[in-house]
Amino acid sequence: MTTSAAASVRWRLRQPSVIPGFGLTLGFSLAYLTLIILIPLAGLVWRSASLSGEEFFAILADERTIKALEVSFGTAFIAALVNVVFGVIVAWVIVRYEFPGRRIIDAVVDLPFALPTAVAGIALAALYAPNGWVGQVLNVFGIKAAFNPTGIVIALVFIGLPFVVRTVQPIMEEIDSEVEEAAATLGANRFQTIRRVLLPGLAPAILTGFALAFARGVGEYGSVIFIAGNIPYVSEIAPLLIVIRLEEFNYGAATAIATIMLALSFVMLLVINLIQAWSRRRYGYGA
Amino acid sequence: MAHSPRRLRSPTTEAPLARYALMTTAFLFLALFLLLPLAAVFIEAFRKGSGEFFAAFGDPDTLAAIRLTLLVAVIAVPLNLVFGVAAAWAIAKFEFKGKAFLTTLIDLPFSVSPVISGLVYVLLFGAGSVLGPWLKSYGIEILFAVPGIVLATIFVTFPFVARELIPLMQEQGTGDEEAALSLGASGWQTFWYVTLPNIKWGLLYGVLLCNARAMGEFGAVSVVSGHIRGLTNTMPLHVEILYNEYNFVAAFAVASLLAALALVTLVVKTALELHYGAEIAAGRKH
Numbered sequence: 001m002t003t004s005a006a007a008s009v010r011w012r013l014r015q016p017s018v019i020p021g022f023g024l025t026l027g028f029s030l031a032y033l034t035l036i037i038l039i040p041l042a043g044l045v046w047r048s049a050s051l052s053g054e055e056f057f058a059i060l061a062d063e064r065t066i067k068a069l070e071v072s073f074g075t076a077f078i079a080a081l082v083n084v085v086f087g088v089i090v091a092w093v094i095v096r097y098e099f100p101g102r103r104i105i106d107a108v109v110d111l112p113f114a115l116p117t118a119v120a121g122i123a124l125a126a127l128y129a130p131n132g133w134v135g136q137v138l139n140v141f142g143i144k145a146a147f148n149p150t151g152i153v154i155a156l157v158f159i160g161l162p163f164v165v166r167t168v169q170p171i172m173e174e175i176d177s178e179v180e181e182a183a184a185t186l187g188a189n190r191f192q193t194i195r196r197v198l199l200p201g202l203a204p205a206i207l208t209g210f211a212l213a214f215a216r217g218v219g220e221y222g223s224v225i226f227i228a229g230n231i232p233y234v235s236e237i238a239p240l241l242i243v244i245r246l247e248e249f250n251y252g253a254a255t256a257i258a259t260i261m262l263a264l265s266f267v268m269l270l271v272i273n274l275i276q277a278w279s280r281r282r283y284g285y286g287a
Numbered sequence: 288m289a290h291s292p293r294r295l296r297s298p299t300t301e302a303p304l305a306r307y308a309l310m311t312t313a314f315l316f317l318a319l320f321l322l323l324p325l326a327a328v329f330i331e332a333f334r335k336g337s338g339e340f341f342a343a344f345g346d347p348d349t350l351a352a353i354r355l356t357l358l359v360a361v362i363a364v365p366l367n368l369v370f371g372v373a374a375a376w377a378i379a380k381f382e383f384k385g386k387a388f389l390t391t392l393i394d395l396p397f398s399v400s401p402v403i404s405g406l407v408y409v410l411l412f413g414a415g416s417v418l419g420p421w422l423k424s425y426g427i428e429i430l431f432a433v434p435g436i437v438l439a440t441i442f443v444t445f446p447f448v449a450r451e452l453i454p455l456m457q458e459q460g461t462g463d464e465e466a467a468l469s470l471g472a473s474g475w476q477t478f479w480y481v482t483l484p485n486i487k488w489g490l491l492y493g494v495l496l497c498n499a500r501a502m503g504e505f506g507a508v509s510v511v512s513g514h515i516r517g518l519t520n521t522m523p524l525h526v527e528i529l530y531n532e533y534n535f536v537a538a539f540a541v542a543s544l545l546a547a548l549a550l551v552t553l554v555v556k557t558a559l560e561l562h563y564g565a566e567i568a569a570g571r572k573h
Contacts, residue, residue: 258403
Protein backbone atom coordinates (compact mmCIF):
# COMPACT_ATOMS: atom_id res chain seq x y z
CA MET A 1 0.00 0.00 0.00
CA THR A 2 2.85 2.40 -0.72
CA THR A 3 1.77 3.58 -4.14
CA SER A 4 0.20 7.00 -4.40
CA ALA A 5 -2.84 5.49 -6.07
CA ALA A 6 -3.56 3.34 -3.04
CA ALA A 7 -2.98 6.30 -0.75
CA SER A 8 -5.39 8.49 -2.69
CA VAL A 9 -8.05 5.77 -2.55
CA ARG A 10 -7.62 5.65 1.19
CA TRP A 11 -7.94 9.40 1.47
CA ARG A 12 -11.23 9.28 -0.30
CA LEU A 13 -12.38 6.40 1.87
CA ARG A 14 -11.77 8.11 5.17
CA GLN A 15 -11.39 11.55 6.62
CA PRO A 16 -7.83 12.62 7.43
CA SER A 17 -6.52 11.87 10.91
CA VAL A 18 -3.15 11.98 12.66
CA ILE A 19 -3.82 8.63 14.32
CA PRO A 20 -1.91 5.76 12.71
CA GLY A 21 -2.93 2.20 12.06
CA PHE A 22 -6.04 2.66 9.95
CA GLY A 23 -4.84 0.46 7.11
CA LEU A 24 -3.52 -2.22 9.43
CA THR A 25 -6.54 -2.48 11.73
CA LEU A 26 -9.21 -2.12 9.06
CA GLY A 27 -7.34 -4.48 6.76
CA PHE A 28 -6.98 -7.12 9.44
CA SER A 29 -10.59 -6.72 10.58
CA LEU A 30 -11.94 -7.05 7.05
CA ALA A 31 -9.74 -10.06 6.27
CA TYR A 32 -10.74 -11.82 9.49
CA LEU A 33 -14.42 -10.95 9.03
CA THR A 34 -14.32 -12.23 5.46
CA LEU A 35 -12.58 -15.49 6.31
CA ILE A 36 -14.56 -16.39 9.41
CA ILE A 37 -18.02 -14.99 8.70
CA LEU A 38 -18.60 -13.83 5.15
CA ILE A 39 -17.11 -16.67 3.09
CA PRO A 40 -18.81 -19.42 5.14
CA LEU A 41 -22.16 -17.60 4.99
CA ALA A 42 -21.71 -16.95 1.28
CA GLY A 43 -21.03 -20.66 0.90
CA LEU A 44 -24.41 -21.39 2.44
CA VAL A 45 -26.17 -19.02 0.07
CA TRP A 46 -24.23 -20.36 -2.92
CA ARG A 47 -25.05 -23.94 -1.99
CA SER A 48 -28.69 -23.08 -1.60
CA ALA A 49 -28.71 -21.23 -4.94
CA SER A 50 -27.33 -24.33 -6.62
CA LEU A 51 -30.53 -26.15 -5.72
CA SER A 52 -33.12 -25.74 -8.42
CA GLY A 53 -36.20 -23.75 -7.50
CA GLU A 54 -38.28 -26.92 -7.62
CA GLU A 55 -35.96 -28.80 -5.28
CA PHE A 56 -35.85 -25.84 -2.92
CA PHE A 57 -39.61 -25.52 -2.69
CA ALA A 58 -40.11 -29.27 -2.51
CA ILE A 59 -37.98 -29.30 0.64
CA LEU A 60 -39.82 -26.35 2.11
CA ALA A 61 -43.21 -27.77 1.17
CA ASP A 62 -42.36 -31.00 2.98
CA GLU A 63 -44.85 -31.49 5.81
CA ARG A 64 -42.10 -32.15 8.35
CA THR A 65 -40.19 -28.98 7.40
CA ILE A 66 -43.31 -26.85 7.61
CA LYS A 67 -44.24 -28.29 11.00
CA ALA A 68 -40.71 -27.77 12.34
CA LEU A 69 -40.72 -24.13 11.21
CA GLU A 70 -44.18 -23.68 12.72
CA VAL A 71 -43.02 -25.16 16.02
CA SER A 72 -39.87 -23.00 16.09
CA PHE A 73 -41.56 -19.74 15.22
CA GLY A 74 -44.73 -20.45 17.23
CA THR A 75 -43.00 -21.41 20.47
CA ALA A 76 -40.47 -18.55 20.11
CA PHE A 77 -43.36 -16.12 19.65
CA ILE A 78 -45.22 -17.35 22.75
CA ALA A 79 -42.02 -17.40 24.83
CA ALA A 80 -41.18 -13.84 23.75
CA LEU A 81 -44.70 -12.73 24.77
CA VAL A 82 -44.27 -14.37 28.20
CA ASN A 83 -40.90 -12.68 28.52
CA VAL A 84 -42.33 -9.29 27.63
CA VAL A 85 -44.86 -9.51 30.47
CA PHE A 86 -42.53 -10.90 33.12
CA GLY A 87 -39.40 -9.18 31.82
CA VAL A 88 -41.04 -5.76 32.16
CA ILE A 89 -42.19 -6.64 35.69
CA VAL A 90 -38.71 -7.87 36.64
CA ALA A 91 -37.08 -4.75 35.16
CA TRP A 92 -39.58 -2.53 36.99
CA VAL A 93 -38.94 -4.24 40.32
CA ILE A 94 -35.16 -3.94 39.87
CA VAL A 95 -35.26 -0.31 38.75
CA ARG A 96 -37.93 1.07 41.05
CA TYR A 97 -37.89 -0.84 44.31
CA GLU A 98 -35.33 -0.97 47.07
CA PHE A 99 -34.99 -4.36 48.72
CA PRO A 100 -32.18 -6.46 50.13
CA GLY A 101 -30.44 -8.50 47.46
CA ARG A 102 -31.51 -6.21 44.63
CA ARG A 103 -28.05 -6.30 43.10
CA ILE A 104 -27.97 -10.10 43.23
CA ILE A 105 -31.34 -10.29 41.50
CA ASP A 106 -30.03 -7.87 38.89
CA ALA A 107 -26.97 -10.07 38.30
CA VAL A 108 -29.03 -13.28 38.20
CA VAL A 109 -30.99 -11.96 35.21
CA ASP A 110 -27.84 -12.48 33.10
CA LEU A 111 -27.61 -16.15 34.05
CA PRO A 112 -29.03 -17.35 30.71
CA PHE A 113 -26.25 -15.43 28.92
CA ALA A 114 -23.59 -17.12 31.03
CA LEU A 115 -24.95 -20.64 31.51
CA PRO A 116 -24.12 -23.00 28.63
CA THR A 117 -27.31 -23.92 26.78
CA ALA A 118 -26.79 -27.67 27.18
CA VAL A 119 -26.55 -27.24 30.95
CA ALA A 120 -29.74 -25.19 30.98
CA GLY A 121 -31.35 -27.82 28.79
CA ILE A 122 -30.71 -30.83 31.03
CA ALA A 123 -31.52 -28.81 34.17
CA LEU A 124 -34.87 -27.67 32.78
CA ALA A 125 -35.64 -31.18 31.57
CA ALA A 126 -34.86 -32.59 35.02
CA LEU A 127 -37.10 -30.00 36.69
CA TYR A 128 -40.09 -30.00 34.37
CA ALA A 129 -40.17 -33.69 33.47
CA PRO A 130 -43.20 -35.51 34.93
CA ASN A 131 -41.01 -36.89 37.74
CA GLY A 132 -39.12 -33.61 38.30
CA TRP A 133 -39.74 -31.18 41.19
CA VAL A 134 -41.86 -28.76 39.20
CA GLY A 135 -43.24 -31.40 36.85
CA GLN A 136 -44.73 -33.38 39.76
CA VAL A 137 -46.60 -30.32 40.98
CA LEU A 138 -47.85 -29.51 37.50
CA ASN A 139 -48.90 -33.14 37.05
CA VAL A 140 -51.39 -32.73 39.89
CA PHE A 141 -53.11 -30.07 37.81
CA GLY A 142 -52.94 -32.24 34.75
CA ILE A 143 -50.32 -30.04 33.06
CA LYS A 144 -47.58 -31.69 31.06
CA ALA A 145 -44.67 -29.28 30.80
CA ALA A 146 -41.95 -31.38 29.19
CA PHE A 147 -41.51 -33.44 26.03
CA ASN A 148 -44.11 -31.36 24.20
CA PRO A 149 -44.28 -27.79 22.79
CA THR A 150 -44.89 -26.41 26.31
CA GLY A 151 -41.41 -27.66 27.23
CA ILE A 152 -39.94 -25.77 24.26
CA VAL A 153 -41.66 -22.58 25.43
CA ILE A 154 -40.22 -23.06 28.94
CA ALA A 155 -36.68 -23.40 27.57
CA LEU A 156 -37.12 -20.35 25.32
CA VAL A 157 -38.51 -18.29 28.22
CA PHE A 158 -35.29 -19.10 30.08
CA ILE A 159 -33.12 -18.15 27.11
CA GLY A 160 -34.99 -14.97 26.16
CA LEU A 161 -35.59 -13.27 29.51
CA PRO A 162 -32.38 -11.21 29.71
CA PHE A 163 -32.96 -9.81 26.22
CA VAL A 164 -36.20 -8.15 27.35
CA VAL A 165 -34.96 -7.05 30.79
CA ARG A 166 -31.67 -5.64 29.50
CA THR A 167 -33.37 -3.72 26.70
CA VAL A 168 -36.12 -2.22 28.86
CA GLN A 169 -34.10 -1.59 32.03
CA PRO A 170 -31.84 1.29 30.85
CA ILE A 171 -34.83 3.13 29.34
CA MET A 172 -36.79 2.69 32.58
CA GLU A 173 -33.86 4.12 34.52
CA GLU A 174 -33.98 7.23 32.38
CA ILE A 175 -37.66 7.99 32.90
CA ASP A 176 -37.96 11.49 34.26
CA SER A 177 -40.06 11.41 37.45
CA GLU A 178 -41.47 14.83 36.52
CA VAL A 179 -43.58 13.16 33.87
CA GLU A 180 -45.18 10.92 36.47
CA GLU A 181 -45.63 13.82 38.87
CA ALA A 182 -47.32 15.86 36.17
CA ALA A 183 -49.68 13.00 35.38
CA ALA A 184 -50.51 12.58 39.07
CA THR A 185 -51.04 16.33 39.47
CA LEU A 186 -53.45 16.30 36.56
CA GLY A 187 -55.54 13.71 38.39
CA ALA A 188 -54.38 10.44 36.85
CA ASN A 189 -54.35 7.52 39.24
CA ARG A 190 -51.28 5.32 39.33
CA PHE A 191 -52.67 2.76 36.91
CA GLN A 192 -53.57 5.46 34.40
CA THR A 193 -50.11 7.01 34.72
CA ILE A 194 -48.47 3.68 34.03
CA ARG A 195 -50.74 2.75 31.16
CA ARG A 196 -50.98 6.13 29.43
CA VAL A 197 -47.71 7.85 30.32
CA LEU A 198 -45.01 5.33 31.15
CA LEU A 199 -45.82 2.36 28.93
CA PRO A 200 -46.03 4.34 25.65
CA GLY A 201 -42.53 5.68 26.30
CA LEU A 202 -41.28 2.18 26.98
CA ALA A 203 -43.05 0.64 23.99
CA PRO A 204 -40.12 0.82 21.53
CA ALA A 205 -37.77 -0.78 24.06
CA ILE A 206 -40.33 -3.47 24.84
CA LEU A 207 -40.80 -4.16 21.12
CA THR A 208 -37.04 -4.38 20.58
CA GLY A 209 -36.71 -6.72 23.54
CA PHE A 210 -39.51 -8.84 22.16
CA ALA A 211 -37.87 -9.01 18.74
CA LEU A 212 -34.47 -9.91 20.21
CA ALA A 213 -35.94 -12.65 22.40
CA PHE A 214 -38.00 -13.94 19.49
CA ALA A 215 -35.04 -14.00 17.10
CA ARG A 216 -32.89 -15.79 19.64
CA GLY A 217 -35.66 -18.27 20.40
CA VAL A 218 -36.18 -19.21 16.77
CA GLY A 219 -32.56 -20.30 16.38
CA GLU A 220 -32.08 -21.80 19.84
CA TYR A 221 -30.96 -25.42 19.93
CA GLY A 222 -29.03 -26.57 23.02
CA SER A 223 -31.49 -25.70 25.74
CA VAL A 224 -34.49 -26.93 23.76
CA ILE A 225 -33.62 -30.41 22.54
CA PHE A 226 -33.47 -31.97 26.00
CA ILE A 227 -36.89 -30.82 27.13
CA ALA A 228 -38.70 -30.86 23.77
CA GLY A 229 -39.13 -34.59 23.35
CA ASN A 230 -38.27 -34.00 19.67
CA ILE A 231 -41.35 -35.73 18.25
CA PRO A 232 -41.51 -35.12 14.49
CA TYR A 233 -44.51 -32.96 13.45
CA VAL A 234 -45.17 -32.10 17.12
CA SER A 235 -42.17 -30.87 19.08
CA GLU A 236 -39.33 -30.96 16.57
CA ILE A 237 -37.71 -27.54 16.11
CA ALA A 238 -36.24 -26.36 12.80
CA PRO A 239 -32.59 -26.25 13.98
CA LEU A 240 -32.93 -29.89 15.07
CA LEU A 241 -34.34 -30.82 11.67
CA ILE A 242 -31.26 -29.21 10.09
CA VAL A 243 -29.06 -31.41 12.29
CA ILE A 244 -31.09 -34.51 11.40
CA ARG A 245 -30.84 -33.78 7.65
CA LEU A 246 -27.08 -33.27 8.03
CA GLU A 247 -26.73 -36.60 9.80
CA GLU A 248 -28.58 -38.18 6.87
CA PHE A 249 -26.04 -36.43 4.57
CA ASN A 250 -29.01 -34.66 3.00
CA TYR A 251 -27.05 -31.42 2.70
CA GLY A 252 -29.55 -29.95 0.24
CA ALA A 253 -32.43 -30.11 2.69
CA ALA A 254 -30.29 -28.84 5.58
CA THR A 255 -29.16 -25.91 3.44
CA ALA A 256 -32.66 -25.04 2.28
CA ILE A 257 -34.07 -24.98 5.83
CA ALA A 258 -31.07 -22.98 7.05
CA THR A 259 -31.48 -20.47 4.22
CA ILE A 260 -35.14 -19.85 4.94
CA MET A 261 -34.38 -19.46 8.66
CA LEU A 262 -31.52 -17.09 7.90
CA ALA A 263 -33.74 -15.03 5.58
CA LEU A 264 -36.43 -14.80 8.24
CA SER A 265 -33.96 -13.77 10.93
CA PHE A 266 -32.57 -11.03 8.68
CA VAL A 267 -36.09 -9.74 8.29
CA MET A 268 -36.27 -9.73 12.10
CA LEU A 269 -32.98 -7.82 12.28
CA LEU A 270 -34.35 -5.29 9.82
CA VAL A 271 -37.52 -4.89 11.88
CA ILE A 272 -35.45 -4.31 15.03
CA ASN A 273 -33.43 -1.62 13.26
CA LEU A 274 -36.60 0.02 11.96
CA ILE A 275 -38.11 0.06 15.46
CA GLN A 276 -34.96 1.68 16.78
CA ALA A 277 -34.86 4.28 14.02
CA TRP A 278 -38.52 5.05 14.58
CA SER A 279 -38.03 5.28 18.31
CA ARG A 280 -35.07 7.64 17.89
CA ARG A 281 -37.24 9.92 15.79
CA ARG A 282 -40.23 9.80 18.08
CA TYR A 283 -38.69 9.61 21.54
CA GLY A 284 -35.14 10.76 20.99
CA TYR A 285 -33.49 7.50 22.03
CA GLY A 286 -32.73 4.17 20.45
CA ALA A 287 -34.07 1.30 22.48
CA MET B 288 -56.05 0.96 44.21
CA ALA B 289 -57.68 -0.03 47.45
CA HIS B 290 -60.86 1.65 48.60
CA SER B 291 -59.94 0.99 52.20
CA PRO B 292 -58.96 4.04 54.31
CA ARG B 293 -56.39 5.83 52.24
CA ARG B 294 -53.14 7.04 53.62
CA LEU B 295 -51.10 9.72 51.96
CA ARG B 296 -48.46 8.25 49.75
CA SER B 297 -46.24 9.36 46.94
CA PRO B 298 -48.18 9.69 43.70
CA THR B 299 -45.28 8.24 41.77
CA THR B 300 -45.14 4.83 43.41
CA GLU B 301 -47.60 2.01 43.42
CA ALA B 302 -49.86 1.15 46.34
CA PRO B 303 -48.06 -1.16 48.81
CA LEU B 304 -50.29 -4.05 47.83
CA ALA B 305 -49.49 -3.63 44.13
CA ARG B 306 -45.84 -3.28 44.97
CA TYR B 307 -45.75 -6.53 46.90
CA ALA B 308 -47.71 -8.28 44.18
CA LEU B 309 -45.22 -7.12 41.53
CA MET B 310 -42.21 -8.07 43.64
CA THR B 311 -43.65 -11.50 44.44
CA THR B 312 -44.41 -12.10 40.77
CA ALA B 313 -40.88 -11.12 39.76
CA PHE B 314 -39.23 -13.25 42.45
CA LEU B 315 -41.37 -16.30 41.75
CA PHE B 316 -40.72 -16.01 38.05
CA LEU B 317 -36.96 -15.70 38.50
CA ALA B 318 -36.92 -18.53 41.02
CA LEU B 319 -38.91 -20.85 38.78
CA PHE B 320 -37.05 -20.13 35.55
CA LEU B 321 -33.53 -19.18 36.62
CA LEU B 322 -32.62 -20.15 40.17
CA LEU B 323 -34.32 -23.53 40.34
CA PRO B 324 -32.60 -24.84 37.16
CA LEU B 325 -29.26 -23.62 38.48
CA ALA B 326 -29.84 -25.33 41.83
CA ALA B 327 -31.01 -28.48 40.05
CA VAL B 328 -27.64 -28.83 38.30
CA PHE B 329 -25.75 -29.06 41.59
CA ILE B 330 -28.37 -31.13 43.41
CA GLU B 331 -28.55 -33.69 40.62
CA ALA B 332 -24.74 -33.80 40.45
CA PHE B 333 -24.52 -34.71 44.16
CA ARG B 334 -27.64 -36.87 44.25
CA LYS B 335 -25.64 -40.03 44.86
CA GLY B 336 -23.06 -38.42 47.08
CA SER B 337 -19.73 -36.77 46.49
CA GLY B 338 -18.05 -40.11 45.73
CA GLU B 339 -20.06 -40.60 42.54
CA PHE B 340 -19.61 -36.93 41.74
CA PHE B 341 -15.84 -37.12 41.80
CA ALA B 342 -15.85 -40.52 40.12
CA ALA B 343 -17.28 -38.77 37.04
CA PHE B 344 -14.03 -36.86 36.71
CA GLY B 345 -11.96 -40.04 36.81
CA ASP B 346 -13.31 -40.95 33.37
CA PRO B 347 -10.57 -40.30 30.79
CA ASP B 348 -13.20 -39.21 28.22
CA THR B 349 -14.41 -36.54 30.64
CA LEU B 350 -10.88 -35.32 31.20
CA ALA B 351 -10.29 -35.26 27.45
CA ALA B 352 -13.47 -33.20 27.03
CA ILE B 353 -12.30 -30.70 29.66
CA ARG B 354 -8.89 -30.45 27.98
CA LEU B 355 -10.45 -29.91 24.56
CA THR B 356 -12.79 -27.19 25.87
CA LEU B 357 -9.84 -25.36 27.41
CA LEU B 358 -7.78 -25.76 24.24
CA VAL B 359 -10.58 -24.40 22.04
CA ALA B 360 -11.09 -21.39 24.32
CA VAL B 361 -7.34 -20.73 24.46
CA ILE B 362 -7.25 -20.48 20.66
CA ALA B 363 -10.59 -18.84 19.93
CA VAL B 364 -10.67 -16.15 22.62
CA PRO B 365 -7.26 -14.52 21.88
CA LEU B 366 -8.03 -14.46 18.15
CA ASN B 367 -11.33 -12.70 18.75
CA LEU B 368 -9.58 -10.43 21.24
CA VAL B 369 -7.07 -9.27 18.61
CA PHE B 370 -9.88 -8.86 16.09
CA GLY B 371 -12.00 -6.94 18.61
CA VAL B 372 -9.21 -4.47 19.37
CA ALA B 373 -8.33 -4.00 15.70
CA ALA B 374 -11.95 -3.54 14.62
CA ALA B 375 -12.68 -1.14 17.48
CA TRP B 376 -9.55 0.87 16.67
CA ALA B 377 -10.55 1.25 13.02
CA ILE B 378 -14.20 1.97 13.76
CA ALA B 379 -13.85 4.20 16.81
CA LYS B 380 -10.80 6.24 15.90
CA PHE B 381 -11.54 6.94 12.24
CA GLU B 382 -14.35 8.23 10.06
CA PHE B 383 -14.76 6.23 6.89
CA LYS B 384 -17.39 5.16 4.43
CA GLY B 385 -19.32 2.00 5.20
CA LYS B 386 -18.59 2.16 8.92
CA ALA B 387 -22.20 1.55 9.98
CA PHE B 388 -22.41 -1.39 7.60
CA LEU B 389 -19.21 -2.90 8.98
CA THR B 390 -20.55 -2.56 12.53
CA THR B 391 -23.72 -4.40 11.48
CA LEU B 392 -21.69 -7.18 9.86
CA ILE B 393 -19.70 -7.68 13.07
CA ASP B 394 -22.94 -8.32 14.97
CA LEU B 395 -24.14 -10.77 12.31
CA PRO B 396 -23.16 -14.01 14.14
CA PHE B 397 -25.51 -13.07 16.99
CA SER B 398 -28.50 -13.32 14.68
CA VAL B 399 -27.50 -16.64 13.16
CA SER B 400 -28.75 -19.84 14.79
CA PRO B 401 -25.85 -21.79 16.37
CA VAL B 402 -26.77 -24.80 14.24
CA ILE B 403 -26.42 -22.71 11.07
CA SER B 404 -23.07 -21.38 12.34
CA GLY B 405 -21.89 -24.97 12.37
CA LEU B 406 -23.61 -25.89 9.12
CA VAL B 407 -21.74 -23.24 7.12
CA TYR B 408 -18.45 -24.94 7.98
CA VAL B 409 -19.85 -28.38 7.12
CA LEU B 410 -20.76 -27.01 3.69
CA LEU B 411 -17.36 -25.36 3.32
CA PHE B 412 -15.20 -28.29 4.41
CA GLY B 413 -17.54 -31.29 4.17
CA ALA B 414 -17.46 -34.23 1.78
CA GLY B 415 -19.37 -32.45 -1.00
CA SER B 416 -17.23 -29.31 -0.91
CA VAL B 417 -14.21 -28.26 -2.94
CA LEU B 418 -12.01 -27.30 -0.01
CA GLY B 419 -12.53 -30.33 2.21
CA PRO B 420 -11.21 -33.10 -0.06
CA TRP B 421 -8.37 -30.83 -1.28
CA LEU B 422 -7.18 -30.16 2.28
CA LYS B 423 -7.63 -33.81 3.09
CA SER B 424 -5.24 -34.76 0.29
CA TYR B 425 -2.62 -32.80 2.23
CA GLY B 426 -3.60 -34.60 5.44
CA ILE B 427 -5.41 -31.62 6.93
CA GLU B 428 -8.69 -32.49 8.62
CA ILE B 429 -10.99 -29.59 9.46
CA LEU B 430 -14.40 -31.16 9.90
CA PHE B 431 -15.02 -33.66 12.72
CA ALA B 432 -11.66 -32.56 14.10
CA VAL B 433 -10.33 -29.87 16.39
CA PRO B 434 -9.87 -27.13 13.72
CA GLY B 435 -13.57 -27.29 12.83
CA ILE B 436 -14.56 -26.96 16.48
CA VAL B 437 -12.25 -23.97 16.86
CA LEU B 438 -13.66 -22.32 13.71
CA ALA B 439 -17.28 -22.80 14.81
CA THR B 440 -16.43 -21.42 18.25
CA ILE B 441 -14.71 -18.38 16.74
CA PHE B 442 -17.82 -17.80 14.61
CA VAL B 443 -20.28 -17.75 17.50
CA THR B 444 -18.04 -15.69 19.83
CA PHE B 445 -16.90 -13.36 17.06
CA PRO B 446 -18.70 -10.14 18.15
CA PHE B 447 -18.18 -10.24 21.93
CA VAL B 448 -14.96 -8.24 22.34
CA ALA B 449 -15.58 -5.89 19.43
CA ARG B 450 -19.07 -4.88 20.54
CA GLU B 451 -17.77 -4.09 24.05
CA LEU B 452 -14.89 -1.99 22.77
CA ILE B 453 -16.51 -0.08 19.91
CA PRO B 454 -18.94 2.03 22.01
CA LEU B 455 -16.32 2.45 24.75
CA MET B 456 -13.62 3.72 22.40
CA GLN B 457 -16.08 5.90 20.55
CA GLU B 458 -17.02 7.51 23.83
CA GLN B 459 -13.37 8.12 24.71
CA GLY B 460 -12.66 9.86 21.42
CA THR B 461 -9.21 10.46 20.00
CA GLY B 462 -7.93 13.27 22.25
CA ASP B 463 -5.63 11.15 24.41
CA GLU B 464 -4.04 9.46 21.41
CA GLU B 465 -3.54 12.75 19.60
CA ALA B 466 -1.83 14.20 22.68
CA ALA B 467 0.50 11.20 22.94
CA LEU B 468 1.36 11.35 19.23
CA SER B 469 2.03 15.08 19.33
CA LEU B 470 4.40 14.46 22.25
CA GLY B 471 6.40 12.14 20.05
CA ALA B 472 5.06 8.69 20.96
CA SER B 473 4.99 6.13 18.20
CA GLY B 474 1.77 4.44 17.14
CA TRP B 475 2.51 1.29 19.15
CA GLN B 476 3.59 3.27 22.19
CA THR B 477 0.37 5.25 22.00
CA PHE B 478 -1.61 2.05 21.91
CA TRP B 479 0.27 0.31 24.75
CA TYR B 480 0.61 3.23 27.14
CA VAL B 481 -2.45 5.35 26.36
CA THR B 482 -5.25 3.40 24.70
CA LEU B 483 -4.82 0.04 26.39
CA PRO B 484 -4.94 1.41 29.96
CA ASN B 485 -8.09 3.32 28.97
CA ILE B 486 -9.88 0.25 27.66
CA LYS B 487 -8.50 -2.52 29.89
CA TRP B 488 -11.63 -3.06 31.98
CA GLY B 489 -13.91 -2.99 28.98
CA LEU B 490 -11.56 -5.41 27.26
CA LEU B 491 -11.60 -7.75 30.23
CA TYR B 492 -15.39 -7.55 30.29
CA GLY B 493 -15.61 -8.53 26.64
CA VAL B 494 -13.08 -11.34 27.05
CA LEU B 495 -15.03 -12.67 30.03
CA LEU B 496 -18.27 -12.92 28.05
CA CYS B 497 -16.43 -14.27 25.01
CA ASN B 498 -14.78 -16.97 27.09
CA ALA B 499 -18.04 -18.03 28.78
CA ARG B 500 -19.67 -18.52 25.41
CA ALA B 501 -16.59 -20.21 23.91
CA MET B 502 -16.48 -22.81 26.67
CA GLY B 503 -20.23 -23.32 26.73
CA GLU B 504 -21.10 -23.36 23.03
CA PHE B 505 -23.17 -26.37 22.09
CA GLY B 506 -25.17 -26.09 18.84
CA ALA B 507 -22.46 -24.92 16.45
CA VAL B 508 -19.82 -27.21 17.89
CA SER B 509 -22.23 -30.15 17.92
CA VAL B 510 -22.70 -29.90 14.14
CA VAL B 511 -18.99 -29.85 13.27
CA SER B 512 -17.60 -32.12 15.98
CA GLY B 513 -18.55 -35.60 14.90
CA HIS B 514 -18.87 -36.52 18.61
CA ILE B 515 -15.80 -38.72 18.75
CA ARG B 516 -15.27 -39.59 22.40
CA GLY B 517 -11.95 -38.56 23.83
CA LEU B 518 -11.08 -36.74 20.60
CA THR B 519 -13.67 -34.20 19.44
CA ASN B 520 -16.00 -33.98 22.42
CA THR B 521 -16.07 -30.69 24.27
CA MET B 522 -17.57 -30.45 27.75
CA PRO B 523 -21.07 -29.40 26.63
CA LEU B 524 -21.11 -32.23 24.05
CA HIS B 525 -19.91 -34.68 26.67
CA VAL B 526 -22.79 -33.58 28.92
CA GLU B 527 -25.21 -34.47 26.13
CA ILE B 528 -23.67 -37.90 25.54
CA LEU B 529 -23.69 -38.80 29.24
CA TYR B 530 -27.26 -37.54 29.59
CA ASN B 531 -28.47 -39.57 26.62
CA GLU B 532 -26.82 -42.65 28.14
CA TYR B 533 -28.90 -42.04 31.29
CA ASN B 534 -25.66 -41.49 33.19
CA PHE B 535 -27.32 -38.56 34.94
CA VAL B 536 -24.90 -38.12 37.84
CA ALA B 537 -21.91 -37.86 35.51
CA ALA B 538 -23.83 -35.61 33.10
CA PHE B 539 -24.77 -33.23 35.89
CA ALA B 540 -21.30 -33.44 37.42
CA VAL B 541 -19.73 -32.17 34.19
CA ALA B 542 -22.60 -29.70 33.84
CA SER B 543 -21.94 -28.41 37.36
CA LEU B 544 -18.41 -27.53 36.34
CA LEU B 545 -19.83 -25.45 33.47
CA ALA B 546 -22.42 -23.94 35.82
CA ALA B 547 -19.63 -23.00 38.23
CA LEU B 548 -17.87 -21.31 35.34
CA ALA B 549 -21.08 -19.38 34.60
CA LEU B 550 -21.34 -18.30 38.24
CA VAL B 551 -17.74 -17.12 38.32
CA THR B 552 -18.39 -15.23 35.09
CA LEU B 553 -21.45 -13.55 36.62
CA VAL B 554 -19.60 -12.61 39.82
CA VAL B 555 -16.61 -11.12 37.98
CA LYS B 556 -18.95 -9.38 35.54
CA THR B 557 -20.97 -7.84 38.37
CA ALA B 558 -17.79 -6.80 40.19
CA LEU B 559 -16.49 -5.13 37.02
CA GLU B 560 -19.79 -3.29 36.53
CA LEU B 561 -19.75 -2.20 40.17
CA HIS B 562 -16.19 -0.91 40.32
CA TYR B 563 -15.45 0.12 36.77
CA GLY B 564 -18.95 0.83 35.44
CA ALA B 565 -17.88 4.08 33.80
CA GLU B 566 -14.85 2.47 32.23
CA ILE B 567 -16.84 -0.33 30.68
CA ALA B 568 -19.10 2.12 28.80
CA ALA B 569 -22.74 2.56 28.20
CA GLY B 570 -23.31 0.21 25.30
CA ARG B 571 -22.50 -2.92 27.26
CA LYS B 572 -25.96 -4.20 28.11
CA HIS B 573 -27.04 -6.67 25.51
